[in-house]
Amino acid sequence: MTTSASLPAPAPVAGAEPDWDYLARHGLDRSPLQLRFPLGADWHSLRRCRHTGCDRPATSWPWLCHRCASDWRETGAPSDIDSWCASAPVPLARRTYAEHRCRVGCDRAAEVHGLCKSCASERRMLRLTVEEYLARGRAPRPGFGKCLVRVCPRMAVVRRSRLCLPHQKQWSNAGTPDREAWALTAAAVYTSVDVVPLVDLAPAVVVQVLRGYEAQLRQGGRINPAQVKSAVRWLCDNSVDDLAAAELPAKGAKTTYLRLWQRTLPLLEADPATEHTRTLVRLHILNPRYEGGSVDLGDVHAPWVTHLAQQYLLRLAASGASSARLMLVGFAARWFAMFLRTLPGEGRRPGDVGRDGMLAYLRWMTHRARDTSDYQLLNNGDPVRQIVAERLLPSRRSAGPLLVTPVRHYELVKTLREVFEHGRAWLADNHAADVHLLEMDVPPYPEKDDTASELEGRSQDALPEQVFLQLMDERHLALLPAGTRRNCVELAMRVGRRPWELRHLEFDCLQWHDIDVEDPDGTVRRRSYPFLAYWMQKVRRRHKLPLHPSDAEVITRQQDHLRRQSPHLFHEDGRPRSTRMVLFPTPRRSRANALGERPYDSSTIGYWLQTWLDQFAVTDEHGKPFDPARVFPYAFRHTYAQLRADAGVPLDILQVLMAHQDPSTTQVYYRPSHPRRVEAVRAIAAKYQFDLTGGRIRARTPDDDLADRIRAGVGSVPVPAGRCHEMNNVRADGHGCPVYNRCFSCTFYTTDFTHLPELRQLRAGKAEQLAALESAYGTVLTAGSLSAANLELLRREIQQIDELVGKCEADIGSLTLEERTTVESWLHTRDRFLTVIPVAAVLAGRQRLDEPTVDPIVTERTTG
Numbered sequence: 001m002t003t004s005a006s007l008p009a010p011a012p013v014a015g016a017e018p019d020w021d022y023l024a025r026h027g028l029d030r031s032p033l034q035l036r037f038p039l040g041a042d043w044h045s046l047r048r049c050r051h052t053g054c055d056r057p058a059t060s061w062p063w064l065c066h067r068c069a070s071d072w073r074e075t076g077a078p079s080d081i082d083s084w085c086a087s088a089p090v091p092l093a094r095r096t097y098a099e100h101r102c103r104v105g106c107d108r109a110a111e112v113h114g115l116c117k118s119c120a121s122e123r124r125m126l127r128l129t130v131e132e133y134l135a136r137g138r139a140p141r142p143g144f145g146k147c148l149v150r151v152c153p154r155m156a157v158v159r160r161s162r163l164c165l166p167h168q169k170q171w172s173n174a175g176t177p178d179r180e181a182w183a184l185t186a187a188a189v190y191t192s193v194d195v196v197p198l199v200d201l202a203p204a205v206v207v208q209v210l211r212g213y214e215a216q217l218r219q220g221g222r223i224n225p226a227q228v229k230s231a232v233r234w235l236c237d238n239s240v241d242d243l244a245a246a247e248l249p250a251k252g253a254k255t256t257y258l259r260l261w262q263r264t265l266p267l268l269e270a271d272p273a274t275e276h277t278r279t280l281v282r283l284h285i286l287n288p289r290y291e292g293g294s295v296d297l298g299d300v301h302a303p304w305v306t307h308l309a310q311q312y313l314l315r316l317a318a319s320g321a322s323s324a325r326l327m328l329v330g331f332a333a334r335w336f337a338m339f340l341r342t343l344p345g346e347g348r349r350p351g352d353v354g355r356d357g358m359l360a361y362l363r364w365m366t367h368r369a370r371d372t373s374d375y376q377l378l379n380n381g382d383p384v385r386q387i388v389a390e391r392l393l394p395s396r397r398s399a400g401p402l403l404v405t406p407v408r409h410y411e412l413v414k415t416l417r418e419v420f421e422h423g424r425a426w427l428a429d430n431h432a433a434d435v436h437l438l439e440m441d442v443p444p445y446p447e448k449d450d451t452a453s454e455l456e457g458r459s460q461d462a463l464p465e466q467v468f469l470q471l472m473d474e475r476h477l478a479l480l481p482a483g484t485r486r487n488c489v490e491l492a493m494r495v496g497r498r499p500w501e502l503r504h505l506e507f508d509c510l511q512w513h514d515i516d517v518e519d520p521d522g523t524v525r526r527r528s529y530p531f532l533a534y535w536m537q538k539v540r541r542r543h544k545l546p547l548h549p550s551d552a553e554v555i556t557r558q559q560d561h562l563r564r565q566s567p568h569l570f571h572e573d574g575r576p577r578s579t580r581m582v583l584f585p586t587p588r589r590s591r592a593n594a595l596g597e598r599p600y601d602s603s604t605i606g607y608w609l610q611t612w613l614d615q616f617a618v619t620d621e622h623g624k625p626f627d628p629a630r631v632f633p634y635a636f637r638h639t640y641a642q643l644r645a646d647a648g649v650p651l652d653i654l655q656v657l658m659a660h661q662d663p664s665t666t667q668v669y670y671r672p673s674h675p676r677r678v679e680a681v682r683a684i685a686a687k688y689q690f691d692l693t694g695g696r697i698r699a700r701t702p703d704d705d706l707a708d709r710i711r712a713g714v715g716s717v718p719v720p721a722g723r724c725h726e727m728n729n730v731r732a733d734g735h736g737c738p739v740y741n742r743c744f745s746c747t748f749y750t751t752d753f754t755h756l757p758e759l760r761q762l763r764a765g766k767a768e769q770l771a772a773l774e775s776a777y778g779t780v781l782t783a784g785s786l787s788a789a790n791l792e793l794l795r796r797e798i799q800q801i802d803e804l805v806g807k808c809e810a811d812i813g814s815l816t817l818e819e820r821t822t823v824e825s826w827l828h829t830r831d832r833f834l835t836v837i838p839v840a841a842v843l844a845g846r847q848r849l850d851e852p853t854v855d856p857i858v859t860e861r862t863t864g
Helices: 020-024 066-074 081-087 117-126 130-135 165-173 179-185 203-218 225-237 253-268 303-319 323-340 354-377 383-389 406-422 424-429 451-456 465-471 484-495 499-503 549-565 604-613 635-646 651-658 663-668 675-686 702-712 727-731 753-776 785-813 817-833 839-844 856-863
Strands: 034-036 195-197 280-282 294-296 510-518 524-536 541-546 717-719 722-724 749-751
Touching: 020 203, 066 081, 117 130, 165 179, 195 225, 203 225, 203 253, 225 253, 294 323, 303 323, 303 406, 303 424, 323 354, 323 406, 354 383, 354 406, 406 424, 465 635, 484 499, 484 549, 484 604, 484 635, 499 524, 499 604, 510 549, 524 549, 635 651, 651 663, 753 785, 753 817, 785 817
Parallel strands: none
Antiparallel strands: 034 195, 280 294, 510 524, 524 541, 717 722, 722 749
16 A cells, blocks of 8 residues: 655744844833834934924925924915925924923923913913913922823823823713723823824733834834824724734725734744745745745645645745746646546545556646636626636636636646656655656647737737727727826837836936938928937936927826926926936835835836726727737837838838847837738729829839839839939939929829828928918018029929829729728828938937946936
């Protein structure tokens, strides 16, 4: 009979006392048993009030105490807070119960002016100042002793009840029950934010609170005294005897620290040497490099499977493997345990499984993969879907089952094989050497099917154009909350930058530069273009990206939003207080983010996209639902490159736009457009070519054009918004025009509707030039026949272009429905995504790769 080896059990760890000396240096006062938060310490979030004459604590911006903040708001909340503090009167002294006695000498608590309640009342009746009253030499009054409440350190203020003022009010509100009995159970009163009494807690709970408090400090966290106070108050109100076993609310700011301490207490008792022997293995205890996560082996009923998985987890953790790989070990063990339950004896002994059992496991997993495919195809309301779900492993965190996708099938079998290979010696010692999996037993890794993307001529990660246009639709963008969320998502889709680069954009990232641009007709004009200046962390250098004016509008909109939403981050003239302020600062209040220098977390944009896509349905070009999982931040970068490549942006220009050092890197981000789409449009347009007179040109194929070139050296070369067939110009490859590029007066010029976007752009440029000349006529431009002739020439050219545009639009209208759809789709792509930024502007923003730049991260570390 096969026997299994005995498995060791984890040894319990004795509890430990907190480090009293460490806690004493961080606010613990053991004589009255309370936590104090001295102002100016760097381990908590309290600050001293900015008013120089005030000694009260401030909890948040504008770092004024509650009394000064109220006065500041009453005066209109001026932006220059320091000047207001200098001109504002000194507030009244802080009232601290049981710390100051009456200045007359009475054995009673002092009020605001340093006098007890009786002396202060007498002073007011006599209409004297405090100094004049003290000069009268009033005899001290006897006190009433300490407050009757056991846990209250204050002095009594009422003779008959012998209670302090706060407890006197509580006792009256409770209906004046028996005072002695009520005082034994009354809770302490928390009126000061920088002092938190602990005397009202059970001794065991005090130790637990202090241990959690100490662990939080040692991890580098800055303590929020208000949350400590809320946590202690909640423990008192709910009479908690054991924090570790207390049922805490799942949410709520009052119990945030309690949930943190409750999770910390078991970790303080954990032993890394025996952690792997638990059924719930916490990864950060096995190896501190893991920030969190756990491997759950609780439903693995076979002890030998649990033991092999635990030993393999220990090895992976020691080698520094990824946490995802360790979690995969737990999933593989759970799936194998589910299979073992189908065997006689449920596979509790490894010898009963054998090689036949392992082959049966492989077949069983293949069936689960098929069940997964059926489960994904069935609708939620289909009863068959629930039946199929029962064949799959239930999830511990969600209602649905765990699925065996093709990739997961490969990972589960491969991981289980690694577990058995690692424990092969142990299996041999237990007479189960035939319990193993061969390399050939592991299913092949499924290759991603990118047939559709290749046929469409786009990158695998790039979004289809139809999908991208739906995301950019104003109706869908309006579903995003106005402000940072919408601006960030919209800018990510527009500029195609890496997620890190987008999150770390500086507030003043938008720059405008004047550039001399040469128009297609040879005219040179100086124009201003927007650029996005940002830091590329991947290659550690700065880059400037030419922007479309609509992209610049999004950045300007975000800047205006921040000025309205967070005026404390800006000077009165609108400039940010910090030169390192980011465009999308996280709203979290912290000392490090006081000036908006910290961006959102890396997962935030993905979360925004997920919640946004849940509000509407996205369809592909065939009208079928589009998988929202394919919309992620980095996909916008592939889409940016693909759409501009489809629109005809040359590789060298696209390389500059993508900020790549090697053009081969840029080619990874897009695929050449499918030839059939281009050829279809050209075949249609070949039948509709015309010259300046509107006469049709005989349809020519590329083979005909090539034959003419070979026979007579005559063909055509591209010119602005058309093609030129003049022999000398063709032979000179477009650099030998005999009429000096007067294309719209040349008989050798032809065009068709494929050049419609260029015609419109050319027409807009000439109209702008004409308007500038007309406004300067008679002032800068001398009035006369020559100036008038120049103006008339421009008007005639614009008129000529209008006739060409009208002819192209008429030709498109005469096409069949199928041809018109093909052509309009092509023109829309060119018109929308063909860069309208001249090459000069692109190259002007390109920075030399060997030019030294400033690393903002290095600067921050050296200057901070």
